[in-house]
Amino acid sequence: SVRHTTPGVSLISPPPYHDIYSIEDLKQLIYDLRCGNPRARISVKLVSEIGVGTVAAGVAKANSDHVLIAGHDGGTGASPLSSIQAAGVPWEIGLAETQQTLVLNDLRSRIWVQTDGQLKTGRDVIVAALLGADEMGFSTAPLIAQGCIMMRACHLNTCPVGIATQDPELRKRFAGQPEHVVNYFFFVAEEVRGLMAKLGVRRFVDLIGHTEMLEADEAIDHWKARGVDLTHLLAKPDVPDDTPLRRMQPQESPLVNALDWELIRAAKDAIDHRKPVTGEFAVRNVDRTVGGLLSSAVTVVHGADGLAPESVRFTLRGSAGQSFGAWLAPGVELTLVGDANDYTGKGLSGGVVAVFPPEEASYVAEESVIVGNTVLYGATSGRAFFRGLAGERFAVRNSGASAVVEGVGDHGCEYMTGGRAVILGPTGINFAAGMSGGVAYVLDEDDSFGDRCNLELVDFDPIEEADAIELRALVEEHHLRTLSSVAARLLQDWESALGRFVKVMPRDYKRALAELAAAERESDAELGEPMRATDESEAVAAPVGSPHTGTARQS
Known part of the structure; x- marks a missing residue:
């Protein structure tokens, strides 16, 4: 439960850290962590x-x-x-x-x-x-x-x-x-x-x-120690005598001018009294990890359960910086009218993120990149909707969130261990590499997806009735939140569109769910209770991080 994985499923542990490729990336990760817990x-x-x-x-x-x-x-x-x-x-x-x-x-x-x-x-x-x-x-x-x-x-x-x-x-x-x-x-x-x-x-x-x-000990006469010179190891730097040799003061906080302080003030009634709040704000690419400090403030007061759905519903306009919507807590919804950078939705923890271009945009949304690389990295729950394309490593190490996007770059759903990913457009190569859990639904309109998917750990399974219900609910919410023309076209002729989706299912995950369902049936039979999972397909369709199917509204 701590790692948000399914018992009985082998994991690639630890997976590569795809949010650290440079010292700048490390600085961003440190900033993200400070927002998660100041x-x-x-x-x-x-x-x-x-x-x-x-x-x-x-x-x-x-x-x-x-x-x-x-x-x-x-x-x-x-x-x-x-x-x-x-x-x-x-x-x-x-x-x-x-x-x-x-x-x-x-x-x-x-x-x-x-x-x-x-x-x-x-x-x-x-x-x-x-x-x-x-x-x-x-x-x-x-x-x-x-x-x-x-x-x-x-x-x-x-x-x-x-x-x-x-x-x-x-x-x-x-x-x-x-x-x-x-x-x-x-x-x-x-x-x-x-x-x-x-x-x-x-x-x-x-x-x-x-x-x-x-x-250095001069009495050592072992042949391996001959010629060893510890001068540089024991050297003292040539600095003034009053130069500190140990930690004397804290680091300066990088959070002083964060946009989230404004969001926290606007969400005060929701945090303190659980009253629903809304608001609209401008955002720039210097505003990083928007929603992180807000989610931390929610969690301090209400714990991991957060707030009721739709308690905090903020709309932001502009180009968001890195890690937009990171750590987003339950009950917090951020809708971005514009675009976002890398790491959007990192560590999503129950909140809702939606990103779509402004109405006056001159580009075609489903042909343009709307969010950067490594989106939803390490997400554990919540939902995300992106009207447009995402960069590489979409939903890497996702372990419980449900997401809809209109196309992804290479290495999509890499190391995914749970949740749902719906891809309403093209994918890059090496899709599902290391994917050990969760389910991906990919719209394969030109029958070429099989050449771009890594089949080492996954199979293409038929879409059962429960899958179709879950998939349609996610596409409908995607249309509701982003006004996606792609989603609208699919929903107009859903029966035909459903036949063009490919269900990507990890083999180990499918086996583990079947075993859990069998154990559940056996336990129910011993107790004389009615079975809750009547067949394997129902067990497989029981989602880890299933989508919210309530009446979410357009922010």
């Missing part, structure tokens, strides 16, 4: 490698609060052994480079630095602090304190000591106690205190970045 501390994890200092400087400039330098020795038991053995460099090297680069560029004072990767002792903590770490991460050692025996089967649900498993029988074997971990860290802290006393340091923060307290 009070959260944003952290970026980096692999310890040559050049990590430059990346860490970019992370600091991108407004992250925290950066983690992960050494090559760590790694979950689910990681490939080749990656654990051959990827990255020791945390000491990456940490030293990060500290020196941040200090030289006057960035160290505004970001926390953490390191991890098989830290086990108080001595490791002291060395990490002297090399520049504010914080240290421990994982393997506390796991062993709880009983882990390093079977490296964390991803197989077969952990013999009951730690990394959901199997009830195996979990009975778990013998760990909180006190085991607490005692371990007591010993680590005691060793840290002893070493600090030997160094003559009273406060832990006075250790951070003071590499002059470290020196």
